[in-house]
Amino acid sequence: MRTREARYAIPELDMTPMIDMTFQLIAFFMFVMNFSTELVREEIQLPVVQLAQPVTQSKVEPIVLNVDSDGSVYLPGEVINVMTPDGLAQLNSFLYREAALARLRMRAAGLPPDSPLNSTVIIRGDRATPFDVIRKVLRSCREAGFVHYSLRAETRAQ
Amino acid sequence: MRVRRIGHDETRVELQMTPMIDVVFQLLIFFLFTFKIRPIEGEIAVTMPPPEAGQAQQSEEITVADRIHIKLQAGAGGQLANILVEEQAVGTDLAALGRVLRELAGNPPPEDLEAEIDADGRLLYGHVIQVATVVMRSGIAKVRFTDPGG
Incomplete structure (x- = not known):
């Protein structure tokens, strides 16, 4: 009986690849985002x-x-x-x-x-x-x- | 000899991932929503001296004759009706304007050559900028706009 119980151990989800990907995405968005200090009006249509x-x-x-x-x-x-x-x-x-x-x-x-x-x-x-x-x-x-x-x-x- | 250790030393320390993942997702969502693709901006760099200095320079420059005069006429609705380069009509074709200007400027164009754009007040700014770009691409480094009032 004892050996049987050991088989039902809680399966653990491997989080590492997901966290890797999420950090990658965050890094991408952080670098791409421009916190423009210029006072830019978006509604102006430039030539x-x-x-x-x-x-x-x-x-x-x-x-x-x-x-x-x-x-x-x-x-x-x-x-x-x-x-x-x-x-x-x-x-x-x-x-x-x-x-x-x-x-x-x-x-x-x-x-x-x-x-x-x-x-x-x-x-x-x-x-x-x-x-x-x-x-x-x-x-x-x-x-x-x-x-x-x-x-x-x-x-x-x- | 094997020493068997007893007590709390044997329990595994487990990292709590949940709060970190929560925060990371929050950040991700923030960046996703604030993400905006802005079109690439270019510039036309213009140097125009203040009026007093400009007048003094003008008389000097006329004697050197290194200024090309470009007149832009506006039609209905502020559209470009005609371009005159040194009083010669070119039409509204910007490619033709580029050819005429390259011919006038010579090869290589002199460094102090200047183009003076005299645009009709009703002409839309977009057309003026397009002409200014053509002028700069034809090798004339300096562009200025006439100002009859100042």
Whole structure:
């Protein structure tokens, strides 16, 4: 009788391969996920081009301006419309503030005070935006003293 | 001689896997739901000096004559109606624009060659970017946009 009972031992499930696989999956998702620090609005449909230069990462923190087709610009914490004088004034004051901050940072880094601003303005414009809107945004940026711009587009092969 | 040990030493220590597997699955589900494929973004790098500096540069550059003027005309609904390169109509074919620009730029194109895009205000931004891409691919490194108001 004793030998019989030994046969009914509880079968144990081997968990190791499953845990291996699960960790693999978690590692994959962790690496693939981009915790983008850029303020990216998903609803903006970028212009589609066949071949654009890959995005160069600058060492200096960029300023991101998301421009929608109706002239809305998404600033951190608020939405303004550049087609209204009020909105344009708000955009200007935001850009002047950013330019002043960038100048302070440059001074802290030991650059000469009259050198052009080294921060980049990233413009993520919707493809259906009339160019007047983009021109207005660019003009405000230039008046604030910015020099480098990165116009974003979606790269799609033919 | 065999020593028989008695007592609790003989019981096997078993690892409790259940909580770990629970947490791991939670993590997996979190990553699965937050996973999103974003299209690859490219950029068109443009350098435009502030208005005061731009004016001073302009007079200097005109004497060098290293600027290609591209005018974009808009049609109904902000669509591209015509492209004029140095006042010569090219049509709306971007491949033809690329050929004309390569011819104008020469081979290899001079390093300080600049293209000035004068786009109609009603033209949709997508078309402007497409033209700017063609310009950059034809070997002209610098692109700028005209600004009649500033």
